[in-house]
Amino acid sequence: MQRWKLTIEYDGTPFLGWQRQHKGLTIQKTLEEAIEKFSHEKDILVQGSGRTDAGVHAVGQVAHVDMAKDFTEKEMRDATNHHTGKLPIVVLKAEKVSDAFHARYDAKQRYYRYRITYDRISPPMLDEMRAWHVRFDLDVDAMREGAKHLIGHHDFSSFRDAECQANSPMKTLDKIEIHEYIDPLRPGKQLFVDVEAKSFLHHQVRNIVGSLKRVGDGRWQPAMIRQVLEARDRCAADMNAPAHGLYFVKVDY
Amino acid sequence: MQRWKLTIEYDGTPFLGWQRQHKGLTIQKTLEEAIEKFSHEKDILVQGSGRTDAGVHAVGQVAHVDMAKDFTEKEMRDATNHHTGKLPIVVLKAEKVSDAFHARYDAKQRYYRYRITYDRISPPMLDEMRAWHVRFDLDVDAMREGAKHLIGHHDFSSFRDAECQANSPMKTLDKIEIHEYIDPLRPGKQLFVDVEAKSFLHHQVRNIVGSLKRVGDGRWQPAMIRQVLEARDRCAADMNAPAHGLYFVKVDY
Numbered sequence: 001m002q003r004w005k006l007t008i009e010y011d012g013t014p015f016l017g018w019q020r021q022h023k024g025l026t027i028q029k030t031l032e033e034a035i036e037k038f039s040h041e042k043d044i045l046v047q048g049s050g051r052t053d054a055g056v057h058a059v060g061q062v063a064h065v066d067m068a069k070d071f072t073e074k075e076m077r078d079a080t081n082h083h084t085g086k087l088p089i090v091v092l093k094a095e096k097v098s099d100a101f102h103a104r105y106d107a108k109q110r111y112y113r114y115r116i117t118y119d120r121i122s123p124p125m126l127d128e129m130r131a132w133h134v135r136f137d138l139d140v141d142a143m144r145e146g147a148k149h150l151i152g153h154h155d156f157s158s159f160r161d162a163e164c165q166a167n168s169p170m171k172t173l174d175k176i177e178i179h180e181y182i183d184p185l186r187p188g189k190q191l192f193v194d195v196e197a198k199s200f201l202h203h204q205v206r207n208i209v210g211s212l213k214r215v216g217d218g219r220w221q222p223a224m225i226r227q228v229l230e231a232r233d234r235c236a237a238d239m240n241a242p243a244h245g246l247y248f249v250k251v252d253y
Numbered sequence: 254m255q256r257w258k259l260t261i262e263y264d265g266t267p268f269l270g271w272q273r274q275h276k277g278l279t280i281q282k283t284l285e286e287a288i289e290k291f292s293h294e295k296d297i298l299v300q301g302s303g304r305t306d307a308g309v310h311a312v313g314q315v316a317h318v319d320m321a322k323d324f325t326e327k328e329m330r331d332a333t334n335h336h337t338g339k340l341p342i343v344v345l346k347a348e349k350v351s352d353a354f355h356a357r358y359d360a361k362q363r364y365y366r367y368r369i370t371y372d373r374i375s376p377p378m379l380d381e382m383r384a385w386h387v388r389f390d391l392d393v394d395a396m397r398e399g400a401k402h403l404i405g406h407h408d409f410s411s412f413r414d415a416e417c418q419a420n421s422p423m424k425t426l427d428k429i430e431i432h433e434y435i436d437p438l439r440p441g442k443q444l445f446v447d448v449e450a451k452s453f454l455h456h457q458v459r460n461i462v463g464s465l466k467r468v469g470d471g472r473w474q475p476a477m478i479r480q481v482l483e484a485r486d487r488c489a490a491d492m493n494a495p496a497h498g499l500y501f502v503k504v505d506y
Contacts, residue, residue, distance in 0.1 A: 009440060011378045057379060059438050081375055090375035092440050113437060122334055122343035125264045126310060130379065184366060184447075184502050185312050187262060187345050194437075249437050 001066045004076060005097045006031075006046070008061040011088035012243065013129045018051040018061075027052070027089060031063070034083035041068055049103040049251045050110060050199070053206075055129070055243030060092075060111075060250035064103040101253075109174070109252040112195050114209045115245045120188025127186065132209075132245035138216030140180055140191060146215040146222035147176045147193075149229060150208060156201055157232040159211070161240075164202035169232070171204070173197050178212075194249075203240055210239030254319045257329060258350045259284075259299070261314040264341035265496065266382045271304040271314075280305070280342060284316070287336035294321055302356040302504045303363060303452070306459075308382070308496030313345075313364075313503035317356040354506075362427070362505040365448050367462045368498045373441025380439065385462075385498035391469030393433055393444060399468040399475035400429045400446075402482060403461060409454055410485040412464070414493075417455035422485070424457070426450050431465075447502075456493055463492030 010027055020028040031046045049062040071079070076094035084090070117124050118134035127133075150173050157169040175196040183190060193209050211228060214220040228236045261284070269277045273285070284299045302315040324332070329347035337343070370377050371387035380386075403426050410422040428449035436443060446462050464481060467473040481489045
């Protein structure tokens, strides 16, 4: 058997998320079926570095898969891409790796970016399902001030989904940065929230962004983020930013 | 009658272009019908600052329209947007202007941006129909050197479509700049070709970009751009970059 590392890009819009489900279109299932089709191998298992929710995009998701037959890296990439057909998933890179490599357990650092397009009344026609549309202006400096409270090792229970399966709510957020970005192709304003950690709780990034947006629109003072964090209660934040603004950017091994 | 200036954004993908045609979906027709629906006025004529081809996008197209009834600027914008329904067109801004204003004849300067995503083998899943996908790397400095030959007042016959209806092939290209742009959300590389002129010939921007790409991929030396320009023959360039990479950015009045 040869273990492969796949680097994957997808538009999350038509999918129910990463994980194979009994019914419905998922990213994992689409990749497994594409690989089974060209290789004629059975029970292919594509293991991702992390699950993404329905609607969440990826430009650098990583997965591993074991194959009995021998292929070149080019064949592995192009044949998978051919067999995903019209579905918006591609393998960017297929690399042969050692059997010891595990996409999930070996991940050292994960990077997400959240996109907000704001200060424009009319919905964005060229960024539909690609960014969270906020009609009014946001106080980005206040958001940055609020975000500082989240850096470091904390109990993130307040920013955790009820269905989160992690054993512990303790996580270390290594970086959270907010970049404003002017783009002539995007009327209004844009911002990116870039976060980086070894691992995240379910919905952690989207709950953080939802809370920071309340700071940006003036309903919360920046210090409220610390209070929410210290509450250790998922009802304290409870504002999940939409999935379609979130991008899984990359994984370090 | 009240004359209105509309600033418009659209995803060009589903449209046959700006101009109303006997059959088929166009941007002009979509706007006219939306305005007719909410205002109950007849024979509404929306006059654009310039036509865009099928598939070309806009983030700052400008048009004018005359209305008998009185509306607020907010009503005019939001009602039009409501009645374009699911089609990817929005009015970003609706402003009352004097009867003397003409979207086409009063335009002082027009700005286009062309987007290329390059140096990535797999097609872009999050930029489908939003950028020209070039699989290999491009020599951007060579493209910049080639582009310099186009600045100024020239006979642009070589970069003109056979169906172009302009009286003269003489145009003044005031600016052409190529920006490289690194974006974590876009694996591979990206570049923008920004051009600026009072007016353009039909397909002029796309023909220029198509020729510059031949310089970028090494098939042409930069000086070839001058030779093509001097040939004053549309067969000399004859490489139209795809419509879906082109964005009509703004108009100055």
